[in-house]
Amino acid sequence: MDETRAASSAGPLPRLRGRVGEGEATGAGASGAPSPPSPASGGGSAPSSASTHTESTESVTTPPKVELRDVGLRYFGREGETEALKDISLAIAPGEFVAVIGQSGCGKSTLLSLISGILRPTSGAVLVDGKPVTGPSRKVGYMLQQDYLFEWRSILENTLLGAEIQGLDMGKARERAAALLTRYGLGQFLHHRPRQLSGGMRQRVALARTLVTEPDIVLLDEPFSALDSQTRLALADEVAEILRRERKTAILVTHDIGEAISMAERIVVLSRRPGRVKSDRPIRFATADGTRPAPFAARNRPEFNGYFNTLWQELEVHVEG
Amino acid sequence: MSKVETAMAAPAPQEGASPEYLDWLRRERRSRLSVRGTQLALLLVFLVLWELLPRAQIVNPLFTSYPSALWPTFLDLLKTTPQQASILTHTWSTVLATVIGFTAAMIIGTVIAAALWWWQALYRVLDPYLVVANAMPKTAFVPIFYIWLGATLSIYGMSLAISLFVTILMIYNGFQGTDANKIKLAQTFGARKGQILAKVVLPGSVPTLIAALKVNVGLSLVGVVVGEFQSANLGLGYLIQYGSQIFKLNIVMTAITILAIVSSVMYLAISWLEAAVMRRR
Numbered sequence: 001m002d003e004t005r006a007a008s009s010a011g012p013l014p015r016l017r018g019r020v021g022e023g024e025a026t027g028a029g030a031s032g033a034p035s036p037p038s039p040a041s042g043g044g045s046a047p048s049s050a051s052t053h054t055e056s057t058e059s060v061t062t063p064p065k066v067e068l069r070d071v072g073l074r075y076f077g078r079e080g081e082t083e084a085l086k087d088i089s090l091a092i093a094p095g096e097f098v099a100v101i102g103q104s105g106c107g108k109s110t111l112l113s114l115i116s117g118i119l120r121p122t123s124g125a126v127l128v129d130g131k132p133v134t135g136p137s138r139k140v141g142y143m144l145q146q147d148y149l150f151e152w153r154s155i156l157e158n159t160l161l162g163a164e165i166q167g168l169d170m171g172k173a174r175e176r177a178a179a180l181l182t183r184y185g186l187g188q189f190l191h192h193r194p195r196q197l198s199g200g201m202r203q204r205v206a207l208a209r210t211l212v213t214e215p216d217i218v219l220l221d222e223p224f225s226a227l228d229s230q231t232r233l234a235l236a237d238e239v240a241e242i243l244r245r246e247r248k249t250a251i252l253v254t255h256d257i258g259e260a261i262s263m264a265e266r267i268v269v270l271s272r273r274p275g276r277v278k279s280d281r282p283i284r285f286a287t288a289d290g291t292r293p294a295p296f297a298a299r300n301r302p303e304f305n306g307y308f309n310t311l312w313q314e315l316e317v318h319v320e321g
Numbered sequence: 322m323s324k325v326e327t328a329m330a331a332p333a334p335q336e337g338a339s340p341e342y343l344d345w346l347r348r349e350r351r352s353r354l355s356v357r358g359t360q361l362a363l364l365l366v367f368l369v370l371w372e373l374l375p376r377a378q379i380v381n382p383l384f385t386s387y388p389s390a391l392w393p394t395f396l397d398l399l400k401t402t403p404q405q406a407s408i409l410t411h412t413w414s415t416v417l418a419t420v421i422g423f424t425a426a427m428i429i430g431t432v433i434a435a436a437l438w439w440w441q442a443l444y445r446v447l448d449p450y451l452v453v454a455n456a457m458p459k460t461a462f463v464p465i466f467y468i469w470l471g472a473t474l475s476i477y478g479m480s481l482a483i484s485l486f487v488t489i490l491m492i493y494n495g496f497q498g499t500d501a502n503k504i505k506l507a508q509t510f511g512a513r514k515g516q517i518l519a520k521v522v523l524p525g526s527v528p529t530l531i532a533a534l535k536v537n538v539g540l541s542l543v544g545v546v547v548g549e550f551q552s553a554n555l556g557l558g559y560l561i562q563y564g565s566q567i568f569k570l571n572i573v574m575t576a577i578t579i580l581a582i583v584s585s586v587m588y589l590a591i592s593w594l595e596a597a598v599m600r601r602r
Contacts, residue, residue, distance in 0.1 A: 118508045136511035148506045152524045152601070162510040165520065213510065 422480025
């Protein structure tokens with residue numbers, strides 16, 4: 001219901017101090033000028049973008065950033081074993097923004113845990129940059145469902161958690177953290193405590209915490225699910241813009257169809273447990289200049305509803321009773 | 322943003338507060354004062370009864386002494402003293418043993434709790450023994466400790482024994498209760514077990530550590546006094562034992578009153594510490 005309402009509503013774009021608008025302008029200019037048609041410029045022209053390889057079965061030009069080969073995962077418990085994922089094969093190109101959708105319990109989050117290296121597959125292989133994942137790596141950043149900010153640390157200290165754990169140069173990390181927080185409109189809150197911030201602000205701190213360690217790949221596990229619907233829409237715009245501008249490879253897990261269509265350039269649908277790839281399709285919006293519309297604007301495009309209905313049917317959503 | 326606004330909002334009395342709000346503040350203040358007043362009145366009633374009942378020969382003054390006798394006894398104990406030690410020395414001896422006792426219990430307890438957290442199998446093996454050790458009446462060991470450890474060490478030993486097991490169990494439960502998602506967050510950055518302990522579990526358990534400390538202060542004092550009954554020639558426990566043997570209830574009651582003051586002061590100190598720590602969160 002939520003998605004349908006959000007899809008048809010043509011209300012004003014909720015902005016956070018106009019930074020979304022500014023970012024869009026500079027971001028488009030920056031990614032357009034210096035880098036020619038590299039697939040890394042996710043927001044770039046749709047036809048030449050990385051998503052083409054999903055339809056063409058012939059050899060992929062760039063080696064995939066993330067690859068899953070026949071991955072299966074089973075959880076073991078005293079009551080028995082649960083097959084969470086089965087025969088998952090996926091290849092994600094550098095700079096691609098992929099959304100994975102599926103019903104709750106279909107193993108979406110497990111998929112991210114496998115890519116991040118905090119879980120090992122029971123069968124198959126997970127590769128990042130062509131190398132098997134053996135544990136958490138600096139290349140992969142993971143944004144969880146909630147911010148999980150530590151109440152005993154200030155905002156700046158929270159942002160530095162990953163840098164501390166990974167033993168990075170703390171002087172540089174501190175500068176980077178302060179710069180990120182300032183860019184996200186939190187410059188005056190560096191020394192505040194988490195409880196003094198609203199939900200949306202806290203989730204932006206979590207994003208900064210993920211990006212301070214400069215990962216190439218960002219995993220997003222329903223990062224907006226704990227937020228109210230206005231904040232969620234505004235933050236989706238911001239996050240998509242930030243990740244595109246920084247050319248991150250992004251994998252977004254969500255059960256919100258509208259969020260997936262509006263943010264990602266490719267959507268993978270997982271079946272019910274055990275999760276398998278049910279469909280894998282590019283999401284394209286025809287625009288005059290070839291750039292991808294920002295998520296909120298994308299919701300008002302004519303293509304949006306078409307994608308929405310197709311995906312809705314694939315998900316086989318029905319109320320259990 | 323609303324949370325920020327509340328955080329930044331000035332405390333109670335703003336200008337232009339409505340008369341209803343001022344009225345509410347007044348009622349709040351009155352109810353606070355009446356609680357304090359009642360507390361004070363209760364204490365007074367207790368002291369007056371303690372003074373008057375023996376004087377009226379309703380209870381035998383030999384058994385209870387009087388509140389009015391406490392101060393003179395205290396002054397007296399400053400000069401003419403059992404064991405050539407002034408009452409201040411006795412008090413200091415008890416306080417020191419208590420501080421050593423709960424400090425040791427906190428340190429050893431935290432280390433053992435961390436070890437149990439680190440090696441889950443160890444916890445699963447030791448769990449029933451810890452529970453039984455915690456439920457045991459440790460004071461039963463006072464005579465044995467005296468034999469094993471000698472006069473002085475047996476007091477520290479009892480103080481430690483009485484507070485250690487509850488500390489281990491409380492702190493372990495605190496460690497175990499750490500939000501699994503916070504640990505997962507650290508793991509996504511590649512944190513090793515030691516880093517998870519140092520950066521997530523320990524700092525997240527500070528409230529539990531303080532709660533354990535609160536419990537320990539009282540328990541350690543019990544351990545010390547009971548230990549002193551058996552073996553000491555110094556300390557408030559010794560004074561109580563000595564006073565009761567020679568039937569000088571003045572000495573006993575003075576020592577007990579000092580114990581009450583000592584435990585109140587230690588409790589206040591920890592409450593202050595707790596407030597200081599919580600303000601930082």
